[in-house]
Amino acid sequence: MKAETVLAAARSARYRAYAPYSGFSVGAAILTTDGALFTGSNLENASSSVTICAERNALYSAVHAGYRNFDKIALVADNPAPVTPCGSCRQALWELAGNLEVITGNLQGDISTFSLGDLLPQPFGVSSWDNNPLKKDMVASDEEWRIAVTVYPVGYIFNDFPPSRSIPDNYKELTSQVVVNPDLQDGLYRLDEEDKINIISYLHNARGYNLKDKRSGRNDEVYGVFACRAPFRPNALALSRVDLLEVNKNVLTVRGLDLVNGTPVIDIKTVMPKKEG
Ligand code: THU
Numbered sequence: 001m002k003a004e005t006v007l008a009a010a011r012s013a014r015y016r017a018y019a020p021y022s023g024f025s026v027g028a029a030i031l032t033t034d035g036a037l038f039t040g041s042n043l044e045n046a047s048s049s050v051t052i053c054a055e056r057n058a059l060y061s062a063v064h065a066g067y068r069n070f071d072k073i074a075l076v077a078d079n080p081a082p083v084t085p086c087g088s089c090r091q092a093l094w095e096l097a098g099n100l101e102v103i104t105g106n107l108q109g110d111i112s113t114f115s116l117g118d119l120l121p122q123p124f125g126v127s128s129w130d131n132n133p134l135k136k137d138m139v140a141s142d143e144e145w146r147i148a149v150t151v152y153p154v155g156y157i158f159n160d161f162p163p164s165r166s167i168p169d170n171y172k173e174l175t176s177q178v179v180v181n182p183d184l185q186d187g188l189y190r191l192d193e194e195d196k197i198n199i200i201s202y203l204h205n206a207r208g209y210n211l212k213d214k215r216s217g218r219n220d221e222v223y224g225v226f227a228c229r230a231p232f233r234p235n236a237l238a239l240s241r242v243d244l245l246e247v248n249k250n251v252l253t254v255r256g257l258d259l260v261n262g263t264p265v266i267d268i269k270t271v272m273p274k275k276e277g
Helices: 003-016 054-064 087-097 182-188
Strands: 026-032 037-041 070-077 101-105 111-115 155-158 175-180 196-202 212-215 221-224 237-248 251-255 264-270
Touching: 003 026, 003 037, 003 054, 003 070, 003 101, 003 111, 026 054, 037 054, 054 070, 054 087, 070 087, 175 182, 175 264, 196 251
Parallel strands: 070 101
Antiparallel strands: 026 037, 026 070, 101 111, 155 175, 155 264, 175 251, 196 237, 196 264, 212 221, 237 251
């Protein structure tokens, strides 16, 4: 993408500025190496130190969206000489965007171009700080990008399948009980109208997984973890479709369940109704 396009985006972003105190509106646009463009404007505050510059707004939006490789940043303000980013923005850009190109323009069309390294000589960064944990791995790992989700079981499975062994071969004929937390019993209202239900559970004994592996249910051929039903997966969730035999208060009796005794139940749902006709 051409510098003019990035500058034009910065010029438009300037109209989103909230600058009642300084009256000085700034727009910025940052371009990632794979062509995504994020904009920002300066947003001021009566408590002046809370103000954030246009450049950091654009940068933080892009980083929050998952981008860590940048090509250029443009900024536009109404000033006779194009303004360069403030010291705080230079520091923030150095850490999160590295030595990118900085293009600055005014409303008359004057343009100056710098590299961030020119604007921030002898920078302070992670390499200046010996024990910085980021030094080993300059970008956040995929693991850090994942958002933890907390779920609480709605109940537990009770049956006499041998614990920590695989379920019996004839499980389709065997019955199990799903004991739902009594506080949630009202949620079972009219479940007894169903013949089949889905039980979503957490396979609490499953440890570890391979993304690609031989799959026993698939002639020992190699399939990805998301292309099979293996219990060993990044999130050991299971979906079991069972016959519902009885609902007695907070206890369901089901047939055909493929879960061992003590398995936490995350959710209970009806199965998709068959299409009419
Ligand atoms: N400002 C920016 O948004 N970017 C800069 O590079 C310099 C300063 C803003 C912050 C504040 O709202 C106003 O301009 C005056 O300092």
